[in-house]
Amino acid sequence: MPEKTLLNHSRPPIFCPGCSHDQVLRSLDKAFLNLGLAGHQICMVSDIGCSGFFDVFFNTHAMHGVHGRALTYAAGIKLCQPELNVVVTMGDGGLGIGAAHVIAACRRNLDLTLLVLNNYNFGMTGGQYSATTPNEAVVGSGFLNKLDKPLDLPALAAAAGAPFVCRCSTYQKDLTETLERAITYKGFSVVEIHGICPGRFTKRNKITPQSIAQDLAAKEQVCGEVAANQRQEYGLAYGREAAAQPALPRPLGIEPLCQAPQQTRQEVVILGAAGQRIITAGEVLALAGLAAGLHASQKNEYNVTVLRGPSISDLILSPEPIAYNGAQRPSVVIALSHEGVERRRGGFAGLGPEVLILQAPGVELPPSAGRVLAMDFKGMGIKAADWALASLAVLARQNQVLNQQMLVAALEARFQDKTLAAVKETLARVAS
Amino acid sequence: MTLSLLEGNEAVAWGAFDAGCRFFAGYPITPATTIYNTMLALLPPAGGIVLQGEDEIASLGYCLGASMAGYKAMTATSGPGISLYSEHISFAIASEIPVVIVDVQRLGPSTGYATKGADGDVQFLRWSNSGGAPAIVLAPVDAADCYTLTMQAFNLAETYRCPVFLASSKEIGQTRESLDLSALKRPPLQERSMQPAESEYLPFRPAPGGQVPYFAPIGGRVLSRQTSSTHGENGYITADPKEVQALVERLDRKLTGAVESFSYHRLWPAPGGETLLITYGVTSRAARHACRELAAGGRPVAHLVLKTLWPVPEELLRAAAADYARVLVVEANLGQYVREVQRVLPQKQVEFFGRMDGKLISPAEIKEAVRA
Numbered sequence: 053m054p055e056k057t058l059l060n061h062s063r064p065p066i067f068c069p070g071c072s073h074d075q076v077l078r079s080l081d082k083a084f085l086n087l088g089l090a091g092h093q094i095c096m097v098s099d100i101g102c103s104g105f106f107d108v109f110f111n112t113h114a115m116h117g118v119h120g121r122a123l124t125y126a127a128g129i130k131l132c133q134p135e136l137n138v139v140v141t142m143g144d145g146g147l148g149i150g151a152a153h154v155i156a157a158c159r160r161n162l163d164l165t166l167l168v169l170n171n172y173n174f175g176m177t178g179g180q181y182s183a184t185t186p187n188e189a190v191v192g193s194g195f196l197n198k199l200d201k202p203l204d205l206p207a208l209a210a211a212a213g214a215p216f217v218c219r220c221s222t223y224q225k226d227l228t229e230t231l232e233r234a235i236t237y238k239g240f241s242v243v244e245i246h247g248i249c250p251g252r253f254t255k256r257n258k259i260t261p262q263s264i265a266q267d268l269a270a271k272e273q274v275c276g277e278v279a280a281n282q283r284q285e286y287g288l289a290y291g292r293e294a295a296a297q298p299a300l301p302r303p304l305g306i307e308p309l310c311q312a313p314q315q316t317r318q319e320v321v322i323l324g325a326a327g328q329r330i331i332t333a334g335e336v337l338a339l340a341g342l343a344a345g346l347h348a349s350q351k352n353e354y355n356v357t358v359l360r361g362p363s364i365s366d367l368i369l370s371p372e373p374i375a376y377n378g379a380q381r382p383s384v385v386i387a388l389s390h391e392g393v394e395r396r397r398g399g400f401a402g403l404g405p406e407v408l409i410l411q412a413p414g415v416e417l418p419p420s421a422g423r424v425l426a427m428d429f430k431g432m433g434i435k436a437a438d439w440a441l442a443s444l445a446v447l448a449r450q451n452q453v454l455n456q457q458m459l460v461a462a463l464e465a466r467f468q469d470k471t472l473a474a475v476k477e478t479l480a481r482v483a484s
Numbered sequence: 485m486t487l488s489l490l491e492g493n494e495a496v497a498w499g500a501f502d503a504g505c506r507f508f509a510g511y512p513i514t515p516a517t518t519i520y521n522t523m524l525a526l527l528p529p530a531g532g533i534v535l536q537g538e539d540e541i542a543s544l545g546y547c548l549g550a551s552m553a554g555y556k557a558m559t560a561t562s563g564p565g566i567s568l569y570s571e572h573i574s575f576a577i578a579s580e581i582p583v584v585i586v587d588v589q590r591l592g593p594s595t596g597y598a599t600k601g602a603d604g605d606v607q608f609l610r611w612s613n614s615g616g617a618p619a620i621v622l623a624p625v626d627a628a629d630c631y632t633l634t635m636q637a638f639n640l641a642e643t644y645r646c647p648v649f650l651a652s653s654k655e656i657g658q659t660r661e662s663l664d665l666s667a668l669k670r671p672p673l674q675e676r677s678m679q680p681a682e683s684e685y686l687p688f689r690p691a692p693g694g695q696v697p698y699f700a701p702i703g704g705r706v707l708s709r710q711t712s713s714t715h716g717e718n719g720y721i722t723a724d725p726k727e728v729q730a731l732v733e734r735l736d737r738k739l740t741g742a743v744e745s746f747s748y749h750r751l752w753p754a755p756g757g758e759t760l761l762i763t764y765g766v767t768s769r770a771a772r773h774a775c776r777e778l779a780a781g782g783r784p785v786a787h788l789v790l791k792t793l794w795p796v797p798e799e800l801l802r803a804a805a806a807d808y809a810r811v812l813v814v815e816a817n818l819g820q821y822v823r824e825v826q827r828v829l830p831q832k833q834v835e836f837f838g839r840m841d842g843k844l845i846s847p848a849e850i851k852e853a854v855r856a
Binding site: 063091092095097107108111112113114115116117118121124125126127128129130131132133135136152153155156290293294297298299300302303304305306307308334335338339341342345346347348349350351352353354355356374375376377378380 | 485486487488489490494498507509514522525526528529530531533535537538539541542544545546547548549550551552553554555557571572574575597598599655658659660661662663664665666701702703704705706707708709710711712713719720721769770772773843844846847
């Protein structure tokens, strides 16, 4: 049998005399009892400000954190403990500072109950204006509250996708019943509860339970399910989607199947542009190294833009474990675009005659002592987007850094099915 | 030896998975996003949960809720996200909520440059909370460390009930390298100490003989009470000076008093050498090259790679530096950790070399700094 109250005997409420929070607290306690809930079946998650005491005054699980973020803890808790009744209390202050989380919670529809105790001001810090302070109120923020339009939470919540929204008064007779409906609703429920802050707000503003009732009567009546927002609860929907996801296989190694053409550390720099699949080609080269039992490192450089700018991949293949993985003495430079070459222009002067430079059509090279091999991709009928991969085939034909066997093993590790067939077909044109 | 090719970020995700992490929340940010991507592929099919937070504040908030509900939780971001995490880092430290936070550092300050690396956050991670309580920060050198240290990070978070940072960087997180994941030594998993049944639960009373309280998950039979407010052992807000002082001293002591048991590092002594090189993160890799070449050239230099940055492993630093008159700290920033080394080794000649321009510090530069 549940206790007659879930209020905390060791921590009696300490709200100001006449504070609406005290009445909501007792109403919530009644709602819990009417629903037959025991303390361990409930978690009170509270925000900052006077509503932030709710967790203390209940004999339930409790989590009280920083301002505006209560809904985030509540979501984490609920996803991990789906059977728990998670009730969040925040004030109109928490609503303002945590608005992004309120919107996210409405969109998500996790089975939480959010009670926003709206008393139109920041009670604890001196009655400053909040997101809901009426323009005509006199509060601790000078003239500022005359300028910002008060937020209509029920409208916001409904627009953001909350499936259960209620605007009500602390003083209405059916508050307990309303809270029970919100708690039992299977989904995200938002209840805005208007009330009086005797500590601050009523010092300079005439407000009574009757005036609140009149104000609410003048607004749109909202209390219950929002028809357009009915859908499966997030946790259930998440479980359904997750169950359909394939498991990620553990990273599969590549068994060494041959020896690399050179048994010393080889550095390859691929100088390209975004969109040329430079990073993919670099990965294939690294995988080719693994196929020859080598260690590999691939360090990439690109701008924050997506399909613009240079894209560079620094590859190292080495029989020894690789410590420093910046390019020091490349044995091969693959020049595929002007942007990439420009970014590393300074490095060309130092290239010796032992360095092989693969030059794609239309790419001008800065002066260097390197051995240049012009690649006739146009003659081979290979598109620019495939140049990076095709240059690996050129390199394999030169038997430098990698050979054909390494390349094929890498392609088969990296691509599957149709893509693999298409890549192989493209690279076959290099061989012809 | 069968090698596979993994990014440091992917290795972090696998380390988290193998440590039993089943909750991840994060906000997309270069260069950390591939941790989120990998966790999203890993956890939901395994019964875990991945959320994309509406912002970084929410992402860590979700993790704190999940951790209090008994899950091992992780988030990952870069410098700008750590800025937003700050209030929840404070919460996790003050209220002893286990969580692993990966900072894949990018070039700063501010939003900096997303696709360039640096180690510019190492003091920021230490001091990112209000109140100044200590945190644990581990620093990987390569993808293998990303795996192992992430597992250690979970062990430490569970053992000491605190956030544990992994200070990775773009140069580690987004670099692919060959790795035999199955051959890496896995630390035995440690779990938070649970409240024994049938006894009165005071959520912040240290367990007998230790510094860390028992844990009772939110949602269990025992009522769990969590608060970001200054609290006594009973978990209620308090301003009682004795209770407050006991709390803040314990938060400090439980980590600074234990760091010798998790001072992860590699040390290559150089008998007869005069210089100890101290590095962490990706710079350690250039330093290894430099040390090998210096030794080959007849100038052996000792090298200490720190993998636990915070709390400062003071005993380790003193022991490692004992035989050397000169200590050279090389960092990918303008000199952050060298302050700690100078503080711990006041009698040594402590020098600094560093740069923070988005380029790796090279072996040649380190050799030059050693010879200077």
